[in-house]
Amino acid sequence: MSINPEMAENTLFLKRHESILKCLNYLIENRQEVMDILTQFSSYRAANAEIDSTILTLQGALQEVQTHQPSWQRSMAVFMPSNVILYSYALYLLIPSLYVENIDFRPSSHVNEYVNMLHEKLQAVHELPIYIRKVSQKVFMENSVMPADIVVFTGSYTNAEKIKKQIRKDQLYIFYGQGINPFIIGPDADLELAVTDVIRMRLFNSGQDCLGPDIILVHQEVSEPFKNLLIQRLDELVFGANNDPNANYSPIFYKDTLYSVSEYFNTNDKFIIYGGGIDFRTKKMEPTVVYSELDQNLEIIEYFSPVFNVVSYQDDEQLIKRISSSYFSERAMGCSLYGSEHLTDVLRKKHTLTINQTLEDVDQGNKPFGGYGTMSNYIFYDYKLVSKPILISEIVAEYLSEKRSLV
Numbered sequence: 001m002s003i004n005p006e007m008a009e010n011t012l013f014l015k016r017h018e019s020i021l022k023c024l025n026y027l028i029e030n031r032q033e034v035m036d037i038l039t040q041f042s043s044y045r046a047a048n049a050e051i052d053s054t055i056l057t058l059q060g061a062l063q064e065v066q067t068h069q070p071s072w073q074r075s076m077a078v079f080m081p082s083n084v085i086l087y088s089y090a091l092y093l094l095i096p097s098l099y100v101e102n103i104d105f106r107p108s109s110h111v112n113e114y115v116n117m118l119h120e121k122l123q124a125v126h127e128l129p130i131y132i133r134k135v136s137q138k139v140f141m142e143n144s145v146m147p148a149d150i151v152v153f154t155g156s157y158t159n160a161e162k163i164k165k166q167i168r169k170d171q172l173y174i175f176y177g178q179g180i181n182p183f184i185i186g187p188d189a190d191l192e193l194a195v196t197d198v199i200r201m202r203l204f205n206s207g208q209d210c211l212g213p214d215i216i217l218v219h220q221e222v223s224e225p226f227k228n229l230l231i232q233r234l235d236e237l238v239f240g241a242n243n244d245p246n247a248n249y250s251p252i253f254y255k256d257t258l259y260s261v262s263e264y265f266n267t268n269d270k271f272i273i274y275g276g277g278i279d280f281r282t283k284k285m286e287p288t289v290v291y292s293e294l295d296q297n298l299e300i301i302e303y304f305s306p307v308f309n310v311v312s313y314q315d316d317e318q319l320i321k322r323i324s325s326s327y328f329s330e331r332a333m334g335c336s337l338y339g340s341e342h343l344t345d346v347l348r349k350k351h352t353l354t355i356n357q358t359l360e361d362v363d364q365g366n367k368p369f370g371g372y373g374t375m376s377n378y379i380f381y382d383y384k385l386v387s388k389p390i391l392i393s394e395i396v397a398e399y400l401s402e403k404r405s406l407v
Contacts, residue, residue, distance in 0.1 A: 027055050073149045175379075183335075184335065208257070215309050287307075332371040335351035
């Protein structure tokens with residue numbers, strides 16, 4: 001008797017979902033084991049939040065894939081990020097295993113040791129064809145990327161472009177980068193809420209998170225009270241070890257960040273109004289406030305550290321002109337708006353916009369996320385590039401063949 005291919009495929013789908021549920025239960029029942037891995041390079045609060053987000057995302061995996069019905073793919077190759085390694089494991093490996101036969105992934109060299117530890121624990125639970133490849137980028141490109149149907153790259157735009165040049169016409173290439181993610185504080189903003197949320201996002205994992213705002217644009221009418229309240233709150237914060245649940249910020253893990261930010265401080269010392277200290281022995285970087293006016297054009301960098309780049313603007317016209325500039329548009333991902341809600345429509349054209357809440361508050365792993373800037377994220381297929389919020393299952397369904405019916 002012949003076996004219906006679609007029935008066989010759906011049986012495999014259900015078995016793989018069972019494997020994901022085993023991982024879900026493992027995270028719930030062995031939370032401290034996972035925390036012990038994550039807090040070797042992440043703060044307690046960040047690790048805790050990452051586990052919560054991963055659990056929520058895995059709970060929504062079945063509905064996500066049934067909603068978008070991506071067709072079955074043979075292989076996928078993933079360049080993993082250097083942070084949120086558990087959440088990324090769920091987004092780029094576990095959930096795609098519901099519609100991809102084999103998945104190869106290469107850890108970031110920064111966190112290779114910890115990704116390997118995490119994978120060993122989870123692989124023993126799920127037993128899925130998800131394979132870690134501890135090889136050079138060149139070997140990974142030759143053995144895993146070139147034969148793959150889907151390629152996912154997380155990292156810098158410059159490196160993404162180098163890989164894109166080698167992608168075939170029939171390969172689906174998905175890029176996740178970084179954005180500026182501005183906070184905009186209008187003259188009518190609730191400053192208490194704005195300051196609370198700015199600190200929460202900028203100090204998430206001590207600033208070592210790609211959703212952190214690289215610029216905080218404050219209307220000049222409220223710039224002084226905003227700065228005063230921000231500094232007052234920062235004065236109350238406590239430094240501590242990664243595994244200290246009471247610490248507000250912890251050591252900087254990425255050594256190159258210490259060097260690059262110290263150089264930035266040295267070059268732009270006249271703009272520092274609070275903090276600025278770096279202890280290379282303990283890897284402690286003080287929460288630091290850098291203040292300038294928009295027309296001073298202070299360089300914007302991705303700090304990946306507890307640096308608050310506060311910039312005052314004069315009016316809506318000046319603000320929109322800057323937000324609409326090519327520099328901001330190319331890096332458009334998320335934007336958080338406090339007050340000035342009349343700007344909602346224009347900001348939504350390029351950003352995932354939050355109003356009186358943060359990107360962390362709206363990020364849900366089973367929904368598209370990102371912006372419309374090509375340096376923030378894009379899809380490349382058939383030699384055509386599209387930049388928009390991305391959910392892998394949805395993109396696979398959109399670009400790669402017919403949708404399928406899942407039981």
